Amino acid sequence: MKSVADNSPIIETRDLNVYYGPTCVISGVDMEVETHKITAIIGPSGSGKSTLLRCFNRMNDLIPSFHMTGSVLFAGRDLYDAGVDPTEIRYQIGMVFQRPNPFPKSIFDNVAFGPRVNGFRGDMNALVEDSIRRAALWDEVKDRLKESALSLSGGQQQRLCIARALAVQPQIILMDEPCSALDPISTLAIEELMRELSNDYSIVIVTHNMQQAARVSDYTAFLNPGEDKTSELIEFDETRQIFTNPKDERTEAYITGRFG
Amino acid sequence: MADVVRGQFDRRVNRRRLYGQIFHALCLISILIGLGMLALLLVDIFLDGWRRVNWEFLTSFPSRKPEQAGIQAALFGSIYVIALAGALAFTLGVAAAIYLEEYASRNWVAKVIQINIANLAGVPSIVYGILGLEIFVRYLALGKSVLAGSFTLALLVLPIVIIASEEAIRAVPPSIREGGYALGATRWQTIWRLVLPQAFPGILTGVILAVSRAIGETAPLIVMGALTFVPFTPDGPMSRFTVLPIQIFNWVSRPQEGFHEAAAAGIIVLLVVLLSMNALAVLLRNRFQRRLEG
Numbered sequence: 424m425k426s427v428a429d430n431s432p433i434i435e436t437r438d439l440n441v442y443y444g445p446t447c448v449i450s451g452v453d454m455e456v457e458t459h460k461i462t463a464i465i466g467p468s469g470s471g472k473s474t475l476l477r478c479f480n481r482m483n484d485l486i487p488s489f490h491m492t493g494s495v496l497f498a499g500r501d502l503y504d505a506g507v508d509p510t511e512i513r514y515q516i517g518m519v520f521q522r523p524n525p526f527p528k529s530i531f532d533n534v535a536f537g538p539r540v541n542g543f544r545g546d547m548n549a550l551v552e553d554s555i556r557r558a559a560l561w562d563e564v565k566d567r568l569k570e571s572a573l574s575l576s577g578g579q580q581q582r583l584c585i586a587r588a589l590a591v592q593p594q595i596i597l598m599d600e601p602c603s604a605l606d607p608i609s610t611l612a613i614e615e616l617m618r619e620l621s622n623d624y625s626i627v628i629v630t631h632n633m634q635q636a637a638r639v640s641d642y643t644a645f646l647n648p649g650e651d652k653t654s655e656l657i658e659f660d661e662t663r664q665i666f667t668n669p670k671d672e673r674t675e676a677y678i679t680g681r682f683g
Numbered sequence: 684m685a686d687v688v689r690g691q692f693d694r695r696v697n698r699r700r701l702y703g704q705i706f707h708a709l710c711l712i713s714i715l716i717g718l719g720m721l722a723l724l725l726v727d728i729f730l731d732g733w734r735r736v737n738w739e740f741l742t743s744f745p746s747r748k749p750e751q752a753g754i755q756a757a758l759f760g761s762i763y764v765i766a767l768a769g770a771l772a773f774t775l776g777v778a779a780a781i782y783l784e785e786y787a788s789r790n791w792v793a794k795v796i797q798i799n800i801a802n803l804a805g806v807p808s809i810v811y812g813i814l815g816l817e818i819f820v821r822y823l824a825l826g827k828s829v830l831a832g833s834f835t836l837a838l839l840v841l842p843i844v845i846i847a848s849e850e851a852i853r854a855v856p857p858s859i860r861e862g863g864y865a866l867g868a869t870r871w872q873t874i875w876r877l878v879l880p881q882a883f884p885g886i887l888t889g890v891i892l893a894v895s896r897a898i899g900e901t902a903p904l905i906v907m908g909a910l911t912f913v914p915f916t917p918d919g920p921m922s923r924f925t926v927l928p929i930q931i932f933n934w935v936s937r938p939q940e941g942f943h944e945a946a947a948a949g950i951i952v953l954l955v956v957l958l959s960m961n962a963l964a965v966l967l968r969n970r971f972q973r974r975l976e977g
């Protein structure tokens with residue numbers, strides 16, 4: 424699966440600036456996502472965390488007013504090069520959304536959807552089972568794969584969405600506040616799952632919950648809007664460093680809650 | 684002090700309950716008026732016509748003698764025209780709705796188109812008849828055929844189908860589309876495998892409405908040149924034809940009592956066709972909905 428050596432970053436941004444229409448929402452972001460590590464993006468509401476994350480799989484292309492300058496390298500290749508077809512890169516870069524969004528289909532068909540649209544030829548049953556197992560959901564759903572995914576609880580739905588993303592065998596998984604709609608027990612389950620998955624996948628997680636970032640991530644990026652509402656990457660470092668010994672006073676203010 | 688306040692609350696609850704009961708009664712009366720009129724109509728027609736609804740009536744052609752007049756030509760004409768028009772309006776309508784909702788960019792051109800589709804839905808049906816006569820019958824030289832008739836009716840109901848389909852497509856949450864795209868689905872795959880299945884029950888509701896309207900239409904087909912006296916079953920898309928409402932209209936306007944009975948019988952047949960088409964569509968829709976919700 425790995426196409427990149429373990430020690431080189433899987434995603435790099437270079438002087439990334441993002442605009443919605445004329446408004447610049449994030450500017451000058453240079454960061455890396457290390458292979459097989461968990462990178463957290465933290466920052467206050469509206470600081471552009473989701474926007475930054477959605478640059479990593481060109482999800483922002485769906486927003487007409489969006490445009491950007493700079494570059495996003497995925498495994499060394501510029502995602503925004505003229506020759507790159509977004510649908511072609513998205514299956515390599517899985518995404519899990521803030522609200523669980525299972526399709527109104529059976530549990531099995533949810534997981535099989537990605538492989539099917541990507542022309543998977545092989546043992547679909549095995550692939551679906553393997554994906555659901557990796558998402559730590561198998562024991563709960565193995566007897567009801569034909570039931571509607573909407574009959575699952577919120578936490579189960581979110582793990583199903585993770586299984587669905589894993590089924591197309593991505594190298595990296597982007598998660599946009601995956602626990603914000605979940606109860607504490609489901610949150611814990613997802614956090615454990617993330618640690619487990621980081622053995623095989625690179626993970627980027629957006630979270631507004633600083634304890635969560637501290638608990639699960641290896642690296643942390645802190646985004647913060649300046650006077651002009653344009654956000655900058657204030658600090659990017661190992662999570663331990665950010666939470667014990669931040670270099671920037673704005674980071675310190677934010678993580679200790681003395682903010683704004 | 685507290686007691687006084689509580690007393691006021693109690694009185695208001697009673698009054699509110701009274702208002703609620705009045706409202707309830709008003710709603711009940713409204714529905715009873717509607718149902719009553721419908722029942723009256725049905726009973727009246729049934730009493731007039733039930734004696735004539737039999738196999739002979741269904742399998743006979745119109746006749747100058749009222750007791751021998753039958754409905755076969757009109758029944759088949761209606762079924763052919765409606766089936767073709769429904770299929771056509773469904774295909775074109777859904778495709779147009781997909782284009783407007785999923786492909787067209789949201790600019791003023793799209794807005795103008797949207798507003799005009801809503802306007803088209805309100806254009807009197809006779810105007811469509813004139814259009815059908817000019818374009819299908821004369822310009823495309825289809826003649827006064829089943830095909831020309833179903834094209835005309837398809838045009839007539841197309842706006843209804845488009846509007847209903849657009850609403851159904853719009854009701855599919857964006858998060859579903861995002862989920863599809865994030866897995867590497869193309870736009871086409873996302874529309875075909877995620878959006879349309881979820882929008883389908885709503886689309887079908889629109890088609891039911893459209894077909895129900897089309898099946899009762901008389902004016903546009905008369906303008907277009909459908910026949911009123913057809914002693915044969917249409918044998919293909921280019922055949923000349925008549926439809927149930929035209930046949931009924933024709934019988935009603937005769938002086939003989941026997942034709943009035945035939946007209947009532949024809950109305951019963953029309954209602955049965957209409958209700959069974961609707962029932963079929965509702966059945967389909969419910970099945971589909973259950974499959975989605977699991």
Ligand SMILES: Nc1ncnc2c1ncn2[C@@H]1O[C@H](COP(=O)(O)OP(=O)(O)O)[C@@H](O)[C@H]1O
Nearest residue numbers: 443448467468469470471472473474475486488
């Ligand atoms: N589709 C959009 N069009 C215009 N502005 C947007 C859009 N999405 C987000 N924004 C703006 O961009 C900024 C960053 O939003 P977002 O990335 O959602 O922040 P976060 O995820 O950190 O809460 C906000 O000011 C928001 O209002």
Ligand SMILES: [Mg+2]
Nearest residue numbers: 472473474599
């Ligand atoms: Mg966000």
